[in-house]
Amino acid sequence: MIEKLTIKTDSKILLLVLDGVGGIPKNGKTELETSKTPNLDKLAKDSMTGLTDPIFPGITPGSGPAHLSLFGYDPVEYQIGRGVLEALGVGITLTPNDVATRGNFATVDEKGIITDRRAGRIATEENMKICALLQSNIKPVEGVKFEITAGKEHRFVLVLRGEGLDDRITETDPQKEGALPLECKPIVPEAEKTARVINSFVSQIKSILKPPANMVLLRGFAKPPAISTMEERFKIAPAAIATYPMYRGLAKLVGMDVLDTGPTIADEINVLKSNWQKYDFFYVHIKKTDSYGEDGNFESKVKIIEEVDSYIPKLLELNPDVLAITGDHSTPAMLKAHSWHPNPFLISSKWVIPDAAQRFTELECAKGLLGRFGAVHSLSLMLANALKLSKFGA
Amino acid sequence: MIEKLTIKTDSKILLLVLDGVGGIPKNGKTELETSKTPNLDKLAKDSMTGLTDPIFPGITPGSGPAHLSLFGYDPVEYQIGRGVLEALGVGITLTPNDVATRGNFATVDEKGIITDRRAGRIATEENMKICALLQSNIKPVEGVKFEITAGKEHRFVLVLRGEGLDDRITETDPQKEGALPLECKPIVPEAEKTARVINSFVSQIKSILKPPANMVLLRGFAKPPAISTMEERFKIAPAAIATYPMYRGLAKLVGMDVLDTGPTIADEINVLKSNWQKYDFFYVHIKKTDSYGEDGNFESKVKIIEEVDSYIPKLLELNPDVLAITGDHSTPAMLKAHSWHPNPFLISSKWVIPDAAQRFTELECAKGLLGRFGAVHSLSLMLANALKLSKFGA
Numbered sequence: 001m002i003e004k005l006t007i008k009t010d011s012k013i014l015l016l017v018l019d020g021v022g023g024i025p026k027n028g029k030t031e032l033e034t035s036k037t038p039n040l041d042k043l044a045k046d047s048m049t050g051l052t053d054p055i056f057p058g059i060t061p062g063s064g065p066a067h068l069s070l071f072g073y074d075p076v077e078y079q080i081g082r083g084v085l086e087a088l089g090v091g092i093t094l095t096p097n098d099v100a101t102r103g104n105f106a107t108v109d110e111k112g113i114i115t116d117r118r119a120g121r122i123a124t125e126e127n128m129k130i131c132a133l134l135q136s137n138i139k140p141v142e143g144v145k146f147e148i149t150a151g152k153e154h155r156f157v158l159v160l161r162g163e164g165l166d167d168r169i170t171e172t173d174p175q176k177e178g179a180l181p182l183e184c185k186p187i188v189p190e191a192e193k194t195a196r197v198i199n200s201f202v203s204q205i206k207s208i209l210k211p212p213a214n215m216v217l218l219r220g221f222a223k224p225p226a227i228s229t230m231e232e233r234f235k236i237a238p239a240a241i242a243t244y245p246m247y248r249g250l251a252k253l254v255g256m257d258v259l260d261t262g263p264t265i266a267d268e269i270n271v272l273k274s275n276w277q278k279y280d281f282f283y284v285h286i287k288k289t290d291s292y293g294e295d296g297n298f299e300s301k302v303k304i305i306e307e308v309d310s311y312i313p314k315l316l317e318l319n320p321d322v323l324a325i326t327g328d329h330s331t332p333a334m335l336k337a338h339s340w341h342p343n344p345f346l347i348s349s350k351w352v353i354p355d356a357a358q359r360f361t362e363l364e365c366a367k368g369l370l371g372r373f374g375a376v377h378s379l380s381l382m383l384a385n386a387l388k389l390s391k392f393g394a
Numbered sequence: 395m396i397e398k399l400t401i402k403t404d405s406k407i408l409l410l411v412l413d414g415v416g417g418i419p420k421n422g423k424t425e426l427e428t429s430k431t432p433n434l435d436k437l438a439k440d441s442m443t444g445l446t447d448p449i450f451p452g453i454t455p456g457s458g459p460a461h462l463s464l465f466g467y468d469p470v471e472y473q474i475g476r477g478v479l480e481a482l483g484v485g486i487t488l489t490p491n492d493v494a495t496r497g498n499f500a501t502v503d504e505k506g507i508i509t510d511r512r513a514g515r516i517a518t519e520e521n522m523k524i525c526a527l528l529q530s531n532i533k534p535v536e537g538v539k540f541e542i543t544a545g546k547e548h549r550f551v552l553v554l555r556g557e558g559l560d561d562r563i564t565e566t567d568p569q570k571e572g573a574l575p576l577e578c579k580p581i582v583p584e585a586e587k588t589a590r591v592i593n594s595f596v597s598q599i600k601s602i603l604k605p606p607a608n609m610v611l612l613r614g615f616a617k618p619p620a621i622s623t624m625e626e627r628f629k630i631a632p633a634a635i636a637t638y639p640m641y642r643g644l645a646k647l648v649g650m651d652v653l654d655t656g657p658t659i660a661d662e663i664n665v666l667k668s669n670w671q672k673y674d675f676f677y678v679h680i681k682k683t684d685s686y687g688e689d690g691n692f693e694s695k696v697k698i699i700e701e702v703d704s705y706i707p708k709l710l711e712l713n714p715d716v717l718a719i720t721g722d723h724s725t726p727a728m729l730k731a732h733s734w735h736p737n738p739f740l741i742s743s744k745w746v747i748p749d750a751a752q753r754f755t756e757l758e759c760a761k762g763l764l765g766r767f768g769a770v771h772s773l774s775l776m777l778a779n780a781l782k783l784s785k786f787g788a
Contacts (some may be wrong), residue, residue, distance in 0.1 A: 050766075152401075205561025353735065368760070369445065369760045370736075373451050384733075389454060389456075392453050392459055393458045
């Protein structure tokens, strides 16, 4: 519906995502509450705030769906298969025809029975050598090419590139040891070719591999979702500034220009500044809040939040028409994992009603005028505050 | 789902809609915050409050969809075409068979090319004369009658009344000058007759009209949506008290009895009082909060809110079982237009939990127990508080 209402304007939107920023208290205070954030505090006082659910209350999202939601795509409607996320995560660009899958190197005995699903967790360097060997020896099958990219330890990503591919095929990984790898079977008739191609791939590579990594197990076959770009949907020219491949890949998937950046927050802000005239929607991603959350490193997560706070004046200097700050999901250091807790959300523009929130924290944003809402509506709110949406009906 | 739960009772519901009442701050206070509203303040303290979204967060609604939502109809499911809204706006009653469209008088040169899409914005009086002339000269086509009603300046509404009409036809307005008016074409085979009728209408009127208004351009063909009445859906006997044609027409569309009223708020309250025994659901519409919002007249919007406040004791004297007060959408004077901001909502009944809100304002209602919710659920809340809804499941 929003697609029909969007209008092209010169106004600029800046979306700053602090990955996994939400937390739960340690010694009575969350990461955000513990942080000294004078700039965010001041901004919060002049903003409208609320709490968002990436999917539904209680649902812990992966980074893929959580980000899609922030980009204005219903993550239940647009599900991204595991293989596609893995491919994006190692920096592979996919076209709509490709099928991607995650793979494990594994050890099988002389009867072909799996004795180690992870091939003894071979070193990443060894994995890279094996992948290079496979890549130079593997032959296309029925016009389909194979692209093999090493991941960490025993993991890799396989991308099939060719015509007539379909991801509705069964996995070859039995997910247990003491069993034979499974034959790949089509789930629908349209996928018969893809299943043949996969089985041919497996038999080819068996003759190349040597123990301990003498077999591959494949799962999570997926095509990129048929998805319209943010420009098509929302009439914006979007750019992404993110350091990690998966977020860059996700941004590319929805048609953002992915800008080159160095690894630090300072690098990202500089890239933002030097590209400010070229786009009207900027997605800036801060990864380390999530990484430290996953590590259970409460103190370092606090430090990153404080570092981000120190850059807020630089963002405001750009004078965005709309500045939205939020997390994609929560990653409480106390939980060492993504969580289902709602995300603090802040939006600043000329058209907001400054509300009761005095800080950018979970509890303060709970006082906000925006209440609790689906993160998928975040983009509508940004567009509305940028006066980029016309009226629905008359 | 609600339809299956409604039960007929004697309890009475009063819904007071202050059109466009929500605002954004000027000198730190919104229109509602600036207003002196002792009666609303007292009521708010004893009520349950919240904030509603007419459609979704970020979406600015027109009055049509915003009101449908308050009447318990999903405005995305029941979309009302432009022609129907225009017809309602000039006070025309439509039947389900009719097709309505908005029209412009335009000027064309001797080759038929449009030189002025608005015929020099002819005076409304001139427009009325032309419409009367057309009405008395136009002949029915294939059993279809034409009803032509003047609007303001160059605008008019055309209603086709007859059997077998379909609104899936193309517009004749090319929406630019220097082009020929377009032929009307059917989009689906079922609409062939309607397209023929429209083209015949246009060729008839061409021989009657003289410059500068020597052509018509038609767009927004629409049939009234197939919609069940509020009585059918909710087992209530509803009455509408509104001064503006569009709101009266919308109310009629959902099966309300539309009561005659004078133009003032006092008139409306008197009509309410004298009809109090005859119905069990009353929709009272205050237009001027929106009009002054659209004008950017903050002070006059404040005055209207204060005037409404002065009538609250009269409403309470009627002793409604449920009194709900809200806006259909926000119209901040600072924005001079409808907006996407959520609407303050207040509900008073014997069965509420009085909450933290101390006033009927945006920020106070944000503290309310109802939180932020879709306006389409407002009616369920009213019915529930009137004990007009049975249990869902056992």
